[in-house]
Amino acid sequence: MAFLSYLISGLGLGSVYAIIALGYSMVYGIAKMLNFAHGDIIMAGAFAAFFAMTAAGMPLIVAALISMAVCTLLGVTIERLAYKPLRNASSLSVLITAIGVSYFLQNAAQLLFGSDTKIFPAVLSGSFSLFSGALSVSYLSVVTIVICLVIMGGLTLFINKTKTGKAMRACSEDKGAAVLMGINVNRIISITFAIGSGLAAIAAILLCATYPSVYPTLGSMPGIRAFTAAVFGGIGSIPGAFLGGLLLGVIETMAKAYISTQLSDAIVFAVLIIVLLIRPTGLLGRKVSVKV
């Protein structure tokens, strides 16, 4: 029974990683860049939701919508101001810029909100029992897993069925050819950042519901873990980000429960290294085949 309980909380944690990893992976797939500021967009989303709930006294749903709006706007603005001018620059310049944006956001938050930790209001607390009390499941885990599944399903439909989604796939394969189809590649990249950042806001709230402290560097660790999850599953692949996130959450939770809390990160990265040794493109990553 304990195993089942760890599994559910691992899937809950993994779902949050998956939602963040989707943002990393989609941006990488389309813009071919690692947006290391993605974690800090989570932080911005957490602050937005925090102030909406505490200072303005809004209900959770409204705060979530505000947080999504703030993150979407922030993501699109960052892309327009920092990344778009570097569209034809080397990937190293873009990477360094992304790291710079990450520090900029953290420091801006410190300047605006102070570096002290703020306590996020308790949301989605409580749990229910199954098997006549033998298994206790938190509402939060269930809600998180359900939200993650809905997002995953929605994104898959969007990418495969809508015109914009098909244009996104075309851009991810060959931007030059996509332009010749009349696709506005800059607009598609903006949409991708908007979606990824909106998802970051959802992740922010789920994260703060689990660990209720809000501070300027709050996005770093989940950001790095989710990036790992995206690589684990195969960066650029949407199902890969989903699978990678879930696995990472479960491995982390199991390692903490059965092996050692201190070693859990080391174990997670050891698994990543082994996976990448066997499958360098990640679990579901596309093999890069070049046809001549």
Added chain:
Amino acid sequence: MLKVENLVVRYGMIEAIKNISFEVNDGEIVTLIGANGAGKTTTMQTISGLLKPASGAVYLDGTDITKVAPHKIVSMGLAQVPEGRRVFAQQTVMENLELGAYYRKDKEGIEADMKNVFELFPRLEERKAQLAGTLSGGEQQMLAMGRALMAKPKIMLMDEPSMGLSPLLVKEIFRIIRNINKQGTTVLLVEQNAKMALGIADRAYVLETGKITLEGTGTELAASEQVRKAYLGG
């Protein structure tokens, strides 16, 4: 239809296109022949807006499109079949064709054009649910052409459609180019296969290291001593 005026294109310090001018009239097939590195692809990419010229201008139906964004040029009636086909390998044949009609909103028109493409290329209809990456080279070329036709272009630019294809397929592709032209689409064709290109072209230009050195009707150039020596193997 299409007019190129005093075009100069540079890659950094290197001048790839050194002041060329040419035009394509309504309903014509015009070909630009030349050796590797003569600047054929550069010219094509500048016309479709992917490259910006250092000076000079490109006019489409009298409108200056030199500074228009490339994705907008498509909706103005100019489609390009790029060098190396560049089909979307991970999408199906059908999805590739739909992407060709990306800017269009006229559902019935799109359906009619899809039917027309399948009549021109029956092979594509047989394989419409297949991923484009699994097609043979010839089929991919047909898909790239069909995809460009889906944009309902007034003028179609084709960059090396015969590249890497067997002689039999090359003949087939050129027969289809002539058909597309007969249906009313103006064609600007870039080719290394000068013999085939001159065979179907109304007019032709010879491009040598960024300059136009000869021009004339297809038959004239095919008969010219200079062209025969340089491009037709004596």
